[in-house]
Every structure is written in structure tokens, then in C-alpha cells.
Amino acid sequence: MLLNILTVLLLAPVLVKSLDSALNDDVLGLIVFKSGLIDPQSRLTSWNEEADTACNWVGVKCDPNSNRVSELVLNGFSLSGHLGRSLIRLQFLRVLSLSKNNFTGTINPILAQIENLRVLDLSENNLSGPLPDELFRQCRSLQAISLAKNNLTGLIPQTLSSCSMLERVNFSSNQLSGQLPSELWSLSLLRWLDLSDNLLEGEIPRGIDGLYDLRSINLRKNGFIGWLPENIGNCLHLKSVDFGENDLSGGLPKSMRKLEFCRYLDLSGNLLTGEFPDWIGDMRSLEFLDLSANNFSGQIPNSIGSLQSLKELNLSKNQFMGSLPESFMNCINLKVLDVGHNLFTGNLPSWVFKLALESVSASENRFNGNLDYPNTLLLAASYQSLQVLDLSSNALSGGVPSAIGNFSRLRILNISRNSLGGFIPPSVGDLNTTLILDLSHNQLNGSIPAEIRGALSLQELRLDSNFLSGAIPADVGNCSSLTSLILSSNNLTGSVPVAIASLSNLEVVDLSFNQFSGSLPKELANLSNLVTFNVSYNHIKGELPVGGFFNTILPSSVIGNPSLCGSIVNHSCPAVHPKPLVLNPNSSDSNHGSLSSNLRHKRIILSISSLIAIGAAVFIAIGVVTVSILNMHARASMARSAAAFTYSGGDNFSPSHGSEANHGKLVMFSGDADFIVGDQALLNKNCELGRGGFGAVYQTELRDGRSVAIKKLNTTSLVKSQEDFEREVKKLGRMRHQNLVALEGYYWTPSLQLLINEYIGGGSLYKHLHEGECNGCLTWQQRFRIILGTAKGLAHLHQMNVIHYNMKSTNVLIYSSCDPKVGDFGLAKLLPALDRYILSSKIQSALGYMAPEFACQTVKITEKCDVYGFGILILEVLTGKKPVEYMEDDVVILCDMMRGALDEGRIEECIDKKLQGNFPVEEAIPVVKLGLICASQVPSNRPDMDEVIKILELIQCPSESQEVLE
Structure with a gap:
């Protein structure tokens, strides 16, 4: 009633004016729409209720013939509020685009009553709830709809097939679940479909070949299983296909070879098997091909050379073997090549440097031979183009080619974990655009070249685990962008140069396992960004720098330096030395005889002492040699151990x-x-x-x-x-x-x-509810989101036949947007067959969450014990109370307390007081009932987790959910 009065007051000028002239529905509809919005940037100030027409308002376009509003485009206006009913007055509206704002609430199905609507874009807002069936039953002439990047849940309605004119559908980046309705393939005019980044599952239904005009399909990042659509090749006009990051299996369907117009094909992150098909050469329009992170095997066929339009190729993380075919030379447009994490062998082919590639990754293969054989780098055509070169973890030998400095645009160079020897060429100083230089875990010797000062953009320098010697050149201080300096496990000597203290961006310094000596420069304490500074196992002496990072440095970072002193190493620094004893030459004669006697006695003692000293020196020398040998053996053993790990x-x-x-x-x-x-x-x-x-x-x-x-x-x-x-x-x-x-x-x-x-850095649900300054300050929406997300996690476990066994709030971790992640699942399966006493002792911290069947030998442990723990967790989230609380003279069992409150009609009083009434009672009471049903003493009375999810989703419509819970 109050809202109606307010609306009338806001519209009073318009209503008065309507007495004099015909009411302009467009102006009225937009003014009412504006009245329900928050406009923090005052973008809608031109919307004046005194106007005769809305055609000159910002974001509004009119049809020149009818002078009626045809387009409302308010993208990125930072508006917030709900999508009310007033927009249905804009009956000539063809385009409604409100993307990149902060609209909340559910999608109002009344938008379907705008008869001429062709484009509906509500993407990148905070809309929630399910996709309303009614929106699609009356969609009439709708041609494009985008609801991407919201918080929408539930199933994709089958009624979507009623929108026979649809050409574009984008529901990506939501939380839509369930299976893909086969009715979707009946949209014969569909050209673009994007359902990526949701929770869809099951097999991709058959019938996709009926979409003759389909140009792009994106089902990436869901939970689809089964095979790729067998007849997808019949969608002859497809230009973009992305089924990445699912659980699809089997091989590539042969019909795919007919997609001669396809430019983009991404099948990465699945369980696909088989060999790289020879017919791939028929897909001549391919510009992007990603088959990474699958289980493909065999060799790469020569037909790959037929893909002359190819710009990016990613075959990493498979089991491909053999050599890379020379036919790659025909891929003249190739810019990005990633074949890392495979079983490729032989020499690194010369065409890698003859093509004008921008990024090459061939890490973790079995490439061998000389990196510069046969002088390929001297003739490289990629000097001006190559930006990333990663050849790490292979068996390359020879030296680091001096021609490496010719790559003028190189940003990342990683040739670590090979068998490269020789010196580091001075030409590394020519890499003035390089951000990361990693030559670690090789057999390089000699010193670090002073020319390193020329690498002005260098952020990370890794030369660890080599045989480098000599001192760190002071010229390294010119590399002002350095954040990581890793030189550990070499034979470097000398003192740590004070120039390092000038590298103000340093975060990680590792100089461990070298032969550094002298004291650390006190100026190092000024490095305000330090996170790690490790000089363990050197010959550093004296006191550590005082202040900054060094006040909290870990003892393990300085261990193995016997002459280092300070509280960190539990070895006090020596005080001022005592003055030597001086004899008084003016002493009396009476003391002279005694003095002579003492001197003669001391000479005898001195001769004996000299013998002892000589023997001790020999013993010490032998000890030093022995300790040195043992240290060398220990370092070699640690290296072997690290290699074994x-x-x-x-x-x-x-x-x-x-x-x-x-x-x-x-x-x-x-x-x-x-x-x-x-x-x-x-x-x-x-x-x-x-x-x-x-x-x-x-x-x-x-x-x-x-x-x-x-x-x-x-x-x-x-x-x-x-x-x-x-x-x-x-x-x-x-x-x-x-x-x-x-x-x-x-x-x-x-x-x-x-x-x-x-x-997960957000901490546990227990911490959010019971600890810290903001314990229990979660909003109702956040608590509901946590309950629903936890239910979905448990349901997935149960679908995979895994029982959690230890469901409690400390095992629910919270990350961004208060989304939960269930941890510590299935750990009991890592143990042998346990009796219930042992198992109960392992999860004794779950007091209050444990299902009663744990105490009964004759009742089987099933997924229903997780449902019980989840029910208790629901009550904990809603009340902010622990499952069991010990009072001064009483013990309060949360489950029993809430059953009593339900019987007495006091549930509202038990909801966490920190919500201060900011919760919908029509949702809170059904959720409490659901928690109590889940915590039933009889396992068969508890619902399955799939049923729990459906009930939680229905609770957002109280009239329907009440019937389910009673």
C-alpha cells in the first residue's frame, strides 16, 4: 500500500498533465521504471516527467515513423534495483539492454508481454533465482537473449523451444544445473549458443545436426559426460566449437572433418582418447585448435601442414609421441605452439625458429640433442617475434647459445631442467625485454656475467642447481625490476653484495647451499617487500640485519652458518673483548725473582703447550677435511633426495x-x-x-x-x-x-x-560462524548460498559413490562470494576396514554431527549419515549456535532445541540474532524444517542430497515448498 501511495506521489505531475493530453505510455512507463532505481552516477537526469516524449532521453531511441520508444540501452550505468512491471508499457520496444549494472532479484516473466521485443540483454548483473518458464512461453518474436554472468540457478526450461525465432542464446557464467534439454535442438534458426561456465551435466543429447545455421556453440566448463555429438559435422556452417573443461570421453567424431568453415575448436580438459586424426587437414579454416589436457596418443600426422590458417595450436598434457613433423613449416600463420607435457622425442626441429612464432612451449618432453644444432638460432626468423620460449624439463645438451640475445622481444625464457653445460653467455644482457630468465637445474659453470645488468626488465632470475662459481656481480643492482633472485645450490663465493639492497621490488631471495662468506649488508633490512630470504648452508658470519623482514625471518632460512649470531639462531653475538694483561716494568726487586721463576715455569709450560697445540692443529685439520667431505656428501644426498621427490x-x-x-x-x-x-x-x-x-x-x-x-x-x-x-x-x-x-x-x-x-583462503564455515570479530555476520542470502552450495558438493560426492563420513562446519571452506567448498571427503576410505569405534575416534571432533547409526553395529553406514551431518549443519548456519553447547549447568543439543521450538512455534526466535530480523520468514521456517528432516533418527526418513537440492530451490517459492516439507 505504501509503495502504491509513493508511486502516485511520484507520478502526480504526469497524472495531472494527462488530464490535458493523451497519456504517453512510454514516458509513464520509463518514469515509473526510474522511480524504482538507484542511479548513483545520475545518468538518468534527462528523464523528466514533464516531457511530452522520451525520444531525447539518454539511453532511449525512438522509431522515426511512430515516435515510440524502440530501444532502451542502459549498459554500464551502475544502476541497481529490480525489474518491475512498468516496462510492459513500452509496447513498441524492440531492444532492451541493461547489461553491466547491479540489478537484483529474479527475472520478471512479465517482460515476455512486450510483444515486439527482439533483443533482451540482462547480462552482468546480480540477478538470481531460476529461469522462469513464463518468459519463454510468450517470447513471440524474441531473436536474441543474454542472461550471462548472473547468479541464476535451476534447470534450463524446456519451454525455451517455444521461442522459434531465437538466433542467439547466452546463459553463460551462472549456476544452471541439470541436463541439457533435447528440445533446444528444435530451435532451427539458432546461430549462437553459449551455456559455458555452469553446472550442467549428463550427456549432450542427440539431434544437434538439426541446427543447420548454427555458427557457434560453447558448452565449456560444465559437467557433461559421454561422447562428443556424433553428427556435429552436419552443422556445416559452424565456425566456433568449444566443449572444453568437461568430462567427455571417446575419440573425435569423423563427421567433424566436414566442418571446413570452422575457425575455433577447443576440446581441452576432457577425457578424450585416440590418436590425432589424419583428417584434421580437411578442416582448412582452423585458426585455433586446443586439444590439451586429454588422453590423446600416437604421432602427429603430416596432414597438420594443411592447416595454413592455423594461428594457435595447443596439444599439451597428452601422450603424443614421436617427432614433430616437418610439415609444420607449411603453417605459415602459426603464432602460438604448445606441445608441452607429452612424450615427444628427437632433436628440437629447426622449423620452431624458422617460423615467425610468438610463443613456443615444449616443456616436459624427451627432446634431446644440442639446442643450437645445426646452428638454427643463427638463422632464426623469429628474432623479432618470439616472446615466450619454454623448453624446460627435456634432455637438451650443449651450451646456452650466444645467439639467444638476438631475440629482441623475448619476455620469458625457460630452459631449466636440461643437461646444458658451459658458460652463461654475456648476450643474456641483450635480453632487455625479458621478464623471466630460468636456467636452473642444468650443469652450467663459470660465473654470472656482469652483462646481466642489461636485462633491465628482468623480474625473475633463476640460476639455481648449477655449478656456477665466483661472486654475484654488483651489476645485478641495475636490474631494478627484480622480484625473485634464486641462486641456490651452486658454488658461488664472496660476500653478498650490498647492491642487492637497492632492488626495492625484491620479494624472494634464495642464496642457500653456496659458499658465501662475510656478513650480510645491514641495508638489506630496507627491502620492504621481502617474503623469503634464504642464506642457509653458507659461511655467513656476524649478526643478521636488524629490522623489517629480518625481525621475523625463519630459523630454517639461516641454518647451516655456524658463525652467524643473533636470537634467530639462538647464538649470542660476542661482547667486547677483555683487555690483555700487561706487566708493570716498575715493579719492586722483591718481585723480580718471583717473576723470573714464573717466566721459566711458563717456558716449560709453553713447550708442552706447543706440542699440544700442534697435535690439536693436526686433529682440527683432519676434522675440517672430514667435515667438508661429509658436507659435500650431504649436499649430494640432498640433491638426490630432491630429485627422487x-x-x-x-x-x-x-x-x-x-x-x-x-x-x-x-x-x-x-x-x-x-x-x-x-x-x-x-x-x-x-x-x-x-x-x-x-x-x-x-x-x-x-x-x-x-x-x-x-x-x-x-x-x-x-x-x-x-x-x-x-x-x-x-x-x-x-x-x-x-x-x-x-x-x-x-x-x-x-x-x-x-x-x-x-x-582456500577464506577460512572455514566454523570460523565465519563462531570466531573472529565478524563471527556470525553472514547475511541471509550468504547463508542460503552456503547451504545450497554445500548440498551440491555432497550430492556430487554421492553420485560418485563417495561417502564423506565427517560432515561438519570446519570441513566447509568459504571462498569468493561466500561460495562453499566441501573438503576432507572420503578420507575414511584411505584406511583399511575399520570398526566403528576406531572410525568414531577419528571423527570425534564431529560431536553433534554424527548420525546415530555409528553407535549401532547392525545398521549399515550409507550416504544418509552425511545427510544427517548436513541437517545439523543447516541448523548451525541458521542459528549461529554450535551443535552442542555446554552451559554452566546444562548441555544444549541444537537439534533437540530446534525440534522443541518447531513444536512450540518459536522458530523465528531461534534464528541467529545477528541477522536482526533481516531474513525472509517464508524461507527460514522451511529451511529449518528441512534441517530437522535431514537429521531424522531413522536413516530411511532422510532425503537424498539430490532431493535436498530440489527442496532448497523450491523454498524460494514458499507456497510450493511448504507442501513438500509438511
Whole structure:
């Protein structure tokens, strides 16, 4: 009623004027629309209710014949509010575009009543809720619709097929779920379809070949399974196909060879198999081809040379083998080539440098031979074009070619982890555009050239694990952009130059395992951006710099320097030396005889002392030699150990290299396992995040800047055999869902097992609810989002036949936009068959979440025990109370308290007081009921997680959900 009165007051001038002239529906509709908006930038000031027409208003266009509003385009105006009913007055509107604003609420289906609407663009807002069926039942003449980058949920309505005139559909970057309706393929005029970055699943339905005019299809980043559409080649006009980052399997359909107009093909990040098809040469229009991160095998056919329009090719992270064919020379437009993480062999082909490529990545293959054979770099046609060259982790030999300095635009040069020897050529100083120079893990010797000063743009310099000698040139101080200086594990000598202190951007410095001597420059304390400074195992002496980073430096960063002193190394620095004893020459004669006697006695003692000193010197010399040999042996042993601590990449889960029996086995399911803190500091107690029933968790960082969380399992005496352990871990590693913490890899020895997980920096749900300054300050929308996201994560686990066993708020992690990720799932499967007493002891911290069947030997443990824990978690999120709270003289069980409140009609009183009434009662009560149903004492009375998700989605329509819950 109040809103109606306010609207009348706002429209009073218009209503009065309408008495004198015919009411202008366009002006009225837009003024009412504006009255419900917040316009922080005053972009709509030209919208004046006194106007006879809206045609001159900003964002408004009119048809010149009818003088009625035909287009309303307010993109990027920073407007907020809801999409009300007033826009239906604009019956001549053809284009409604409100993208890149802050509109909230659900999509009003009344927009379908705008009869002439051709284009509807509501992308990049904060709209939520499901796609309304009614919007598409009456869509009439709609030709293009974009709802991308919102927070829409639920299914894609089958009624979308009613929009027979649709040519463009973009629902990307939402949270739409369920299967793709086959009715979608009945839109015979459809040309552009983008459903990427959602939660869609199941198989791609048949019938896509009926879309004869389809130009572009993007289903990237969903959960589709099964084979690629067999008859996709019948969509002859396709120019862009993107099915990347799904779980599709099988090979490439042969019909695809008919897509002769296709320019863009991305099938990366799936489970596709088979060989690279020879018919790929028939797709002559291809400009972009990405088959990376699949399980393709075999050799690359010569027909690849037929793709003369090809600009970018990514075949990385597969199992391709053999050599790269010379026919690549025909790909004259190729700019980006990535064949890394495969099994390619032979010499690096000369055409790599003869083509004018901009980026070349051939890392982690088996290329061998001399990098400059036969003088290919001297004749390179890519001097002016190449920006990225990554040949790391191969078997290349010879030296670093001096011609490397001719690449005038090179930004990244990585030839680490090869067998390159010789000197670092002075021509590296000519790389004045290079940001990253990585020559680490080779056999380079000689000194660091002073010419390095010419690399003015250098941000990261890695020369570690070589045989370099000599001092760090002071010229390195000219590289003012340096953020990382990694020179560890060499034979460098001299003192640490004070010039390093002038590199104000430095974040990481690692000089460990060298022969540096002298004291550290005090000026190093001025480096305000330092995160890591490691000089361990050198001959540094004296006191550490005082102030800044060095006040909190870790002891492990300075260990192995016996002459270093200070509180960090627990070795006090020496005080001022005492003055020497001086005899008084004017002493009396009476003392002279005594003095002579004493001197004679001292001569005898001196002769004996001299013998002892000589013997001690010999003993010390022998000790020094022995210690030096032991140090050399220790460093070699550590190098071997680090080499043994290797990893395996890809979905094939191939075994690590090195001696697994002696050193353990590290497997990474994707990416690199090069830890920035060094292997010895993976379980640094200072980086401990917390402890649970299954072990402690530590945070560390990979070289690529990615943080990971490492769980050290404390079940040594109970862990399965290595074969069983690895089978279960690999199964967990395949669990990929936006509401599950991703398992990135694992480390195995008989006495130590580590799980390497995705790191979520937002903290646990428990922390958000019960700890910190803002405990419990989550909004209702955020709490509902957490509950729904957690449900989706659990449902995915159950679909994959995995029971969590330990569902509680500390195992739900929160990241951006308050989206949850469920962690620590399936850990009980890593143990042998346990009786319930042992299992209960492992999850004893889950007091209040444990289903009653844990205490009953005759009841089978199923997914329903997770549903029980989830029900308790719902109540915890809504009330802000712990499952069990100990009062002064009482114990409050949350589940029992809420059942009593439901019986007495007091649920509203139990909702977290920090919400201060800012929650919809029509949603809160059904959610509480759902939590209590999930926490039923009888497992069969609890719903499945799929049913829970449907109920939560229905709760946004209270009248329907009430029937479900009663």
C-alpha cells in the first residue's frame, strides 16, 4: 500500500498533465521504471516527467515513423534495483539492454508481454533465482537473449523451444544445473549458443545436426559426460566449437572433418582418447585448435601442414609421441605452439625458429640433442617475434647459445631442467625485454656475467642447481625490476653484495647451499617487500640485519652458518673483548725473582703447550677435511633426495621417477610440484593451518604462485597398502566440482602420507560462524548460498559413490562470494576396514554431527549419515549456535532445541540474532524444517542430497515448498 501511495506521489505531475493530453505510455512507463532505481552516477537526469516524449532521453531511441520508444540501452550505468512491471508499457520496444549494472532479484516473466521485443540483454548483473518458464512461453518474436554472468540457478526450461525465432542464446557464467534439454535442438534458426561456465551435466543429447545455421556453440566448463555429438559435422556452417573443461570421453567424431568453415575448436580438459586424426587437414579454416589436457596418443600426422590458417595450436598434457613433423613449416600463420607435457622425442626441429612464432612451449618432453644444432638460432626468423620460449624439463645438451640475445622481444625464457653445460653467455644482457630468465637445474659453470645488468626488465632470475662459481656481480643492482633472485645450490663465493639492497621490488631471495662468506649488508633490512630470504648452508658470519623482514625471518632460512649470531639462531653475538694483561716494568726487586721463576715455569709450560697445540692443529685439520667431505656428501644426498621427490602429471597417474622405495612417491594430478619453500619445509610448523581427526594441515606455495594445503595423515599404523591407497586417492583426485575442494596430488612412503589439496583462503564455515570479530555476520542470502552450495558438493560426492563420513562446519571452506567448498571427503576410505569405534575416534571432533547409526553395529553406514551431518549443519548456519553447547549447568543439543521450538512455534526466535530480523520468514521456517528432516533418527526418513537440492530451490517459492516439507 505504501509503495502504491509513493508511486502516485511520484507520478502526480504526469497524472495531472494527462488530464490535458493523451497519456504517453512510454514516458509513464520509463518514469515509473526510474522511480524504482538507484542511479548513483545520475545518468538518468534527462528523464523528466514533464516531457511530452522520451525520444531525447539518454539511453532511449525512438522509431522515426511512430515516435515510440524502440530501444532502451542502459549498459554500464551502475544502476541497481529490480525489474518491475512498468516496462510492459513500452509496447513498441524492440531492444532492451541493461547489461553491466547491479540489478537484483529474479527475472520478471512479465517482460515476455512486450510483444515486439527482439533483443533482451540482462547480462552482468546480480540477478538470481531460476529461469522462469513464463518468459519463454510468450517470447513471440524474441531473436536474441543474454542472461550471462548472473547468479541464476535451476534447470534450463524446456519451454525455451517455444521461442522459434531465437538466433542467439547466452546463459553463460551462472549456476544452471541439470541436463541439457533435447528440445533446444528444435530451435532451427539458432546461430549462437553459449551455456559455458555452469553446472550442467549428463550427456549432450542427440539431434544437434538439426541446427543447420548454427555458427557457434560453447558448452565449456560444465559437467557433461559421454561422447562428443556424433553428427556435429552436419552443422556445416559452424565456425566456433568449444566443449572444453568437461568430462567427455571417446575419440573425435569423423563427421567433424566436414566442418571446413570452422575457425575455433577447443576440446581441452576432457577425457578424450585416440590418436590425432589424419583428417584434421580437411578442416582448412582452423585458426585455433586446443586439444590439451586429454588422453590423446600416437604421432602427429603430416596432414597438420594443411592447416595454413592455423594461428594457435595447443596439444599439451597428452601422450603424443614421436617427432614433430616437418610439415609444420607449411603453417605459415602459426603464432602460438604448445606441445608441452607429452612424450615427444628427437632433436628440437629447426622449423620452431624458422617460423615467425610468438610463443613456443615444449616443456616436459624427451627432446634431446644440442639446442643450437645445426646452428638454427643463427638463422632464426623469429628474432623479432618470439616472446615466450619454454623448453624446460627435456634432455637438451650443449651450451646456452650466444645467439639467444638476438631475440629482441623475448619476455620469458625457460630452459631449466636440461643437461646444458658451459658458460652463461654475456648476450643474456641483450635480453632487455625479458621478464623471466630460468636456467636452473642444468650443469652450467663459470660465473654470472656482469652483462646481466642489461636485462633491465628482468623480474625473475633463476640460476639455481648449477655449478656456477665466483661472486654475484654488483651489476645485478641495475636490474631494478627484480622480484625473485634464486641462486641456490651452486658454488658461488664472496660476500653478498650490498647492491642487492637497492632492488626495492625484491620479494624472494634464495642464496642457500653456496659458499658465501662475510656478513650480510645491514641495508638489506630496507627491502620492504621481502617474503623469503634464504642464506642457509653458507659461511655467513656476524649478526643478521636488524629490522623489517629480518625481525621475523625463519630459523630454517639461516641454518647451516655456524658463525652467524643473533636470537634467530639462538647464538649470542660476542661482547667486547677483555683487555690483555700487561706487566708493570716498575715493579719492586722483591718481585723480580718471583717473576723470573714464573717466566721459566711458563717456558716449560709453553713447550708442552706447543706440542699440544700442534697435535690439536693436526686433529682440527683432519676434522675440517672430514667435515667438508661429509658436507659435500650431504649436499649430494640432498640433491638426490630432491630429485627422487619428483612428480607425475596428467590423468594417467604415471609413477614418479626416482627410487620410490627409498625416497617416496609424489604424484600431481595437474600442474607442477615445484614448491617455493623447498621440499624440506613442506610441513613447516609455522605454516600449520590446523589439525583434525585425520591429520594436520599445512600451507605452502608452488613456484607458479599457487598456494596448496598439505594434509599429513596421522594414520600411519592404519593406512592401507600403497596400491589400495593410491587407487582411492586417484578416485578422489577425479572429483571435480565447484563446491568441492580439489585434491591436487599426493605423496606416499610407508611411514608418511601427504594429500595435496587446493588452498582456500577464506577460512572455514566454523570460523565465519563462531570466531573472529565478524563471527556470525553472514547475511541471509550468504547463508542460503552456503547451504545450497554445500548440498551440491555432497550430492556430487554421492553420485560418485563417495561417502564423506565427517560432515561438519570446519570441513566447509568459504571462498569468493561466500561460495562453499566441501573438503576432507572420503578420507575414511584411505584406511583399511575399520570398526566403528576406531572410525568414531577419528571423527570425534564431529560431536553433534554424527548420525546415530555409528553407535549401532547392525545398521549399515550409507550416504544418509552425511545427510544427517548436513541437517545439523543447516541448523548451525541458521542459528549461529554450535551443535552442542555446554552451559554452566546444562548441555544444549541444537537439534533437540530446534525440534522443541518447531513444536512450540518459536522458530523465528531461534534464528541467529545477528541477522536482526533481516531474513525472509517464508524461507527460514522451511529451511529449518528441512534441517530437522535431514537429521531424522531413522536413516530411511532422510532425503537424498539430490532431493535436498530440489527442496532448497523450491523454498524460494514458499507456497510450493511448504507442501513438500509438511
